[in-house]
Amino acid sequence: MGLLSGKTAIVTGAARGIGKAIALKFASEGANVAFTDLVIDENAQNTEKELAALGVKVKGYASNAANFEDTAKVVAEIHKDFGSIDILVNNAGITRDGLMMRMTEQQWDMVINVNLKSAFNFIHACTPIMMRQKTGSIINMASVVGVSGNAGQSNYSASKAGMIGLAKSVAKELGSRGVRANAIAPGFIITEMTAVLSEEVKAEWAKQIPLRRGGTPEDVANVATFLASDLSSYVTGQVIHCCGGMNM
Secondary structure, three states: OOOOOOOEEEEEOOOOHHHHHHHHHHHHOOOEEEEEEOOOOHHHHHHHHHHHOOOOOEEEEEOOOOOHHHHHHHHHHHHHHHOOOOEEEEOOOOOOOEOHHHOOHHHHHHHHHHHHHHHHHHHHHHHHHHHHHOOEEEEEEOOOHHHHOOOOEHHHHHHHHHHHHHHHHHHHHHHHHOEEEEEEEEOOEOOHHHHOOOHHHHHHHHHOOOOOOOEOHHHHHHHHHHHHOHHHOOOOOOEEEEOOOOOO
């Protein structure tokens, strides 16, 4: 049996990148997976097929995670389709980088809404279900820049710092009901977003990392699997850095 057999997981923003890697790892460990993205396009449909090939129940849902009403509706639909919600991974996220003095209100609002408000929306909708079940694992995808900050990313850093505070607060509120909440803070992870960087820039990043390499989406997925499973049954309110020692 897999580490997550019999459990149902929601992974937001899972059509590609880290979210997709998490969904695939969960499915390989026996979890049924409901994933969301803004649209279920060809890319998301392919993700759905890859997950289904692992022999678990899978369905992709088109949903604007930043919209409170949309989220409430899709969580209710997922609960009806799957019967339970045991794991929630708040992974949906975007970047709109820029120096503070040049950042627009729209750049700020978009990042805060997609990265942070979406997590509030999903936790708000899933909490009653998990409380009734008296079990659940909530995982917020944060970032090392949510701990250390980063020039040119004040909006992104603030949203990821918020994800950490949100996880810790939820852990304190829901611990007595058997619901855990934690955050993962990835460092430099090789994804489609970072693949556009030059080899020189990647090499400079690697020099700052004790393990001398960028991480993979699978590295993050492994940490998420630990937090989603009963292996971490006494872990809550924590931030696990998955950064090769980049931030200590």
